[in-house]
Amino acid sequence: MLLGTYVILVAISIVKCAPSSQIISGVEAIKGEFPSMLSLQRFNSATGWSHVCGATLINFEHSITAATCFLQSSNATEYRVVAGLHELVNTPEQQFLTVSTIDINPSFANDPANGYPNNIAVLRHQAATRTAYVNVIALPTTATYYDQFCNITGWGRYEGGEPAPVLRRAMDRVINDLDCNAAYPTININYNYHICFGDGQISACGVDHGGPIICPEPQGSPAIAGVNSFNDISCQNGPSVYTRVSTYLTWICSITQSC
Numbered sequence: 001m002l003l004g005t006y007v008i009l010v011a012i013s014i015v016k017c018a019p020s021s022q023i024i025s026g027v028e029a030i031k032g033e034f035p036s037m038l039s040l041q042r043f044n045s046a047t048g049w050s051h052v053c054g055a056t057l058i059n060f061e062h063s064i065t066a067a068t069c070f071l072q073s074s075n076a077t078e079y080r081v082v083a084g085l086h087e088l089v090n091t092p093e094q095q096f097l098t099v100s101t102i103d104i105n106p107s108f109a110n111d112p113a114n115g116y117p118n119n120i121a122v123l124r125h126q127a128a129t130r131t132a133y134v135n136v137i138a139l140p141t142t143a144t145y146y147d148q149f150c151n152i153t154g155w156g157r158y159e160g161g162e163p164a165p166v167l168r169r170a171m172d173r174v175i176n177d178l179d180c181n182a183a184y185p186t187i188n189i190n191y192n193y194h195i196c197f198g199d200g201q202i203s204a205c206g207v208d209h210g211g212p213i214i215c216p217e218p219q220g221s222p223a224i225a226g227v228n229s230f231n232d233i234s235c236q237n238g239p240s241v242y243t244r245v246s247t248y249l250t251w252i253c254s255i256t257q258s259c
């Protein structure tokens with residue numbers, strides 16, 4: 001039943017996204033600008049591999065995405081991640097990486113009214129090779145990122161299509177939980193789980209799901225502050241809500257054994 005609910009939500013958001021909407025209001029990324037960005041793909045014997053979610057490389061053998069990407073199946077043999085993509089289909093620098101393990105956060109709840117608590121998963125996969133187009137991103141500090149400008153990236157719905165043929169990005173501010181809660185009066189926005197981006201004019205949509213919000217850090221390189229959890233159904237009237245990665249650092253590092 002819960003699975004059914006999710007499928008319907010996705011379907012509604014596809015129907016309602018206006019044709020003029022973009023990543024929403026993003027721009028095409030420059031090739032190689034977001035080298036940690038991955039496409040999570042699932043195999044279907046009828047249709048072959050298809051993009052289901054964004055994901056982000058945190059070390060060469062692990063990436064993070066949303067737990068809700070696996071509501072239909074969490075069988076690792078059905079998935080791969082693809083690194084080095086710019087065009088979603090067939091970038092020459094692409095690296096196909098077989099997924100061996102999917103670790104869904106044990107406290108994840110498929111509970112829309114509470115904003116999908118703990119909506120995060122860690123993937124273990126074949127090692128990516130570092131190139132000009134493939135690299136890892138830092139894990140975040142415990143900053144709130146409130147009022148700070150950050151970028152979201154993905155191949156999600158954009159002008160006239162889904163998925164977008166070329167990676168897109170958009171920049172806006174992270175908003176605080178009170179403003180985010182006000183935008184979603186029927187959902188419990190919780191600081192521990194959620195980091196909210198923008199006011200809806202600029203939004204993630206559709207298969208941007210699972211992809212990152214990337215924020216500058218006061219010191220050091222930009223970090224992955226969140227993974228896309230849910231968006232306003234129209235992708236135009238509310239903030240994009242991300243799972244706050246800093247809450248899960250201990251859990252992530254217990255899996256990756258490398259931080």
Ligand SMILES: *[C@@H]1O[C@H](CO)[C@@H](O)[C@H](O)[C@H]1NC(C)=O
Nearest residue numbers: 043073074075076077078079
């Ligand atoms: C996962 O998928 C593979 C390939 O379709 C299948 O052989 C295997 O039994 C599945 N595992 C589980 C736990 O369903």
Ligand SMILES: *[C@@H]1O[C@H](CO)[C@@H](O)[C@H](O)[C@H]1NC(C)=O
Nearest residue numbers: 033149150151171214215216
């Ligand atoms: C967003 O990405 C663009 C393009 O890489 C970059 O110039 C800009 O500084 C980024 N914004 C932030 C807030 O990191």
